Amino acid sequence: MSFSIVVDHVSFGWPDGTMVLDGLDAAFPAGRTGLIGANGSGKSTLLKIIAGELTPGSGSVSVTGEVGYLPQNVPLEGSRTVSDLLEISGKRAALHAVESGDVAEEHFTAIGDDWDVEERARAELDRLGLGHVGLDRTVATLSGGEAVMVALAAQILKRPAVLLLDEPTNNLDLDARRRLHAAVSAYPGVLVVVSHDRALLDLVDQVAELRDAAVRLYGGNLSAYEEQVAAEQEAAERTVRTAEGEVRRQQRELIEARTKLDRRSRTARKAFENKKVPKIVAGGLTMKAQVSAGKHRALHQERLAAARDRLTEAELAVRDDVEIRVELPGTAVPAGRTLLTLPLDRPDGGPGGPGGPGGTPGRDGLKSLDRLVVRGPERIALLGPNGSGKTTLLRRIVEHGAHVPVGYLPQRLDVLDDALSVVDNVRAVAPAASVNEVRARLARFLFRGARADQPVGTLSGGERFRAALAALLSADPPPQLLLLDEPTNNLDLSSVRQLSQALAAYRGALVVASHDVPFLETLGITRWLRQDRDEGLAES
Incomplete structure (x- = not known):
């Protein structure tokens, strides 16, 4: 197998001395590879080193061809435009200058063969569902999902031989996820993607697991990887059971041998005491018993030690993944108690009225709401496309205040x-x-x-x-209303499962904005709300 990316004994640590990677060897073949591993194992750091964003303390990386890199968090600050993010502003400026009659040589040099750069950029944005986003729009006005898709369009326009994607489906709505999945499936070059999105990881050709400071390749997609790991685990657990049985058997044999040899020694001693044999004969028998006892004891102890070594080796082959233990505050909220009443602006810009949570009939069987009422212990899912205002609504709840303590976990985790x-x-x-x-x-x-x-x-x-999350759940007083904005972003698969289990057991009220429908379905959602750019908030 030929490899497009080779990582040779790479080490990397932060200035405070924290080691992230220590002598890591890895190789990635052609095709699409899903890079998985526990949070903090070094996946993002490894991608940054391959992309040249970080310099390793030791070791080397070789890559065949140009590298494109989509980071986990696309910067939204400043006055950068969509054109800047697409890295075509220089060519556009030169193109516009030529179109206005300026025929300076540097303009033609800047344009090169990209006379259709604007058309290609708009076509790519449209293919990714961003036809409404103008090239001169500032990045700061984009939603997190829109920024990710624009950054992806930038990489596709550059056509790198190797494309690295770090959690690309974070913040993406369902339609955007489908478009990204299609783009990944159609990508002709080498692709390495870090993700917890199961649907995306089922599109890859192989899975690379970063675990215990080593990378191991598994053929096939995530489902195939899980089947292989499950089979390995079953075999490893059988080996452990066999090794445990061998240890018990050797322990019994050692005890039996000691008992038998002690009995011989007592027999020789009693024979002398009862004058049945001469002293010299009894002494010889005792010495022979002691020598024999020593040999047998050493033999059985050696066998027991070997059995224990085999057990230790077998146990190391069994995965013992450490998972977070999310323990949410035990703050029960009485059923029916009103926790929040938030007036909503109508889509036409008018103020919210007294219509109540029932609202008025809308399209697609949804009821348009003019106020949001949350009662305990409701579990509300907040859906909607990127840029529709879900994050804005959650922030309004925080600013407006509720009748109980509120805990808010924002999408960009900027509370720390x-x-x-x-x-x-x-x-x-x-x-x-x-x-x-x-x-x-x-x-x-x-x-x-x-x-x-x-x-x-x-x-x-x-x-x-x-x-x-630890800070949110440790707050004093503890929250009785939790507002979570895309909480599964950046989490490994085991942590998503742990979070689901903890939230399912929470006795307070929840409002969760997420595009991860399988995750939402584990929470026992009682109300499904949809935020729309044009029609505001509605309930199904």
């Missing part, structure tokens, strides 16, 4: 101070808790020992989510 440690961020929202109490809580989110003292700015996307 990057300069402070994980411990200090949690202590800031739970000042009454002792340091030991805070550390105990953080241990449930896999921040143990020195990891809890890491500056938040050095965390991976998944680690940052865990830190933000």
Whole structure:
């Protein structure tokens, strides 16, 4: 098999001494590869090193062809335009100059053969569902999902031989996800994608798992990988059971041997005491028994040690994945108690009226709402396309206030101070808790020992989510209304499962904005709301 990307003994650590990768070897073949692994295992760091965004402390990376890279978080700040993000502003400026009559040589040099650059850019944006986004629109006005799709269009326009995607479906609505899946399926070059999106990972040709500081390739998509791992686990567990049985057998044989040899020694001693044999004969028998006992004991101890070694080796082959233990505040909310009443603006710009939660009939069987009423312990799913205002609605709830304590986890996880440690961020929202109490809580989110003292700015996307969630759930007073904006972004598959189980057991009220319908279906949703750009908020 020929490899397009070869990672040779690469190590990387942060300035504070935290090692992320240590002597990593990896190779990625042609086709589409899904790179998976637990949060904090170094997936994003590895992509950045391959892309040249980070320099390893040691080792090397070789790549066949030009590299394109779509980061996990596309910057939205500043006055950059869509054209800037597509990296075509220079060519457009030169093209417009020529069209206006300026025939300076540098304009033709800048354009090269890309005389149709604007048409190709608009066509690619339209193919990705962004026909409504103008080239001169500022990036800051885009939603998170729109920014991701524009950044993807930029990479596709450059046609790199190797394309690296880091959690590309984060923030994408269902239609955008389908379009991205189609783009990935059609990509002609080498592609490596880090993702927790099961539908996307079922489109890849092979899965590369970053685990225990090593990368292992599995042929086939995510479903095939899970079948292989399950078969390996079953075989490993059988081996453990066999090894455990062998250890027990060797322990019994050692005890039986000791008992038998002790009996011989007692027999020789009694024979002398009863004057049945001469002293010299009894001494010889005792010495012979002792020598024999020593040999047998050493033999059985050696066999027992070997059996234990085989058991240890077998146990190491069994996966013991550490998962977060999300424990949400036990704050029961009485059924029917009104927790929030938020007037809504009508799509025509008028104020919300007294129509109540029932609203008025809308299109597609939806009832348009002029106020949002949340009663305990409702579980509300908030759907809608990118840019429709879901995040804005959640922020309005926070600003408006509710009748109970509210916990808000924003999409971009900007509630933490990057300069402070994980411990200090949690202590800031739970000042009454002792340091030991805070550390105990953080241990449930896999921040143990020195990891809890890491500056938040050095965390991976998944680690940052865990830190933000820990701070949210440690707040004093604890939230009785949780507002979650795309909570499964950046989480590995096991953490999504843990979060689902914890939220399903939560006794407060939930409002969850998400495009991850399988995740929402695990929460026992009682109301489905849809936010639309033109028609506002409606209920199915």
